[in-house]
Amino acid sequence: MKDAYSPKPEHKFTFGLWTVGNSGRDPFGDVTRKGYAPIEAVRMLSKLGAYGVNFHDNDLVPIDATVAQRNKIVKEFKKALNDCGMCVPMATTNLFYDPVFKDGAFTSNDARVRAYAIQKTMNAIDLGVELGATVYVFWGGREGAEVDFGKNPQEAIKWFREAMNFLCAYVKDQKYDLKFALEAKPNEPRGDIYFPTTGAYLGFITTLDYPGMVGVNPEVAHEQMAALNFPHAVAQALEAGKLFHIDLNDQKYSRFDQDLRFGSEMVKAAFFLVKLLEDSGYAGSRHFDAHAYRTEDRNGVKDFAAGCMRTYLILKDKVQKWNADAEIQGLVKEIIVEDPKLQALSKKYSRANAQALKKAKLDRKQLVKHPLRYEKLDQLTMEVLLGVR
């Protein structure tokens, strides 16, 4: 069905090869379907209107492939991308699946494993760049601990910094056009993962050798697992000029990482997220890091992928309605109180401003009388979302 909510490449929707490649295996049960192989995924997603695909090195090239095998796979994959008019905006390294990473990659207690992680990532960066990626994601799934007495968390942070500095310098030395995006998660698969939130990474980035090259890749489910407000994390990243990429999906609060279809659970939060992205002029990919329910067959995977994009576009349409709604905008105007004189005084410190501000007449009993009609605003927002406005 083609309608106003049909995705097109210009909407910049992307999926990880691992998302539609997911075969339904979970920690308690085996595969329930055949996941889409890389070239199948490219063909299927391009028919649905996606813009591109992203991958881990080993989603495309098996970890033990020879150079000749690697080159053959890359050649065939490039051809499929070309034939379908699809691109690869982002790439990443699998630093969590192979048993060698059982105690972390860049933060492993074993210096040899740390070196291997950097070596593997340099090769994966070369692969990503060869296929056109300009954003490189780091998700530290195994970078953490169960036993805090066994690994010094301050050392771990230093090791992680050394790895980032090394790899930034590598990218510069190769003259690649590539930025890094760090993805936080509080736990799973480790008992605790270092840098549990997007805010933690935003603080860490300022300590790097090349902070301008490094931003964040927040994921809906990961902040919501920690019962945090995801749009607020995104807002902080946007405000810092650090939203280099985003992982869209959904989740019920405080559970394991569910990676559900975008907008399938917390519709109001998803609406506000789309509003934030669209109003801010965020120009990056709208990347889905989610997978179909384990109950689905291969057709269900298509329903899942189409549903992610369609819901995004429906919410985008609702944002336009909300922004154009005179009553809603009237309420927003009423809620925000401007006072140019006071704003000028409090914007920047000077001795004169401080003295004038100390003398300003600010009667708290009067101030509290200003009504804030959030009840009405929220109800009208719900009515937009529920389709009666």
Ligand code: GLT
């Ligand atoms: C893995 C994880 C995701 C990360 C991917 C990138 S891999 O599926 O659950 O959140 O974004 O490494």
Ligand code: MN
């Ligand atoms: Mn993710």
Ligand code: MN
């Ligand atoms: Mn996730």
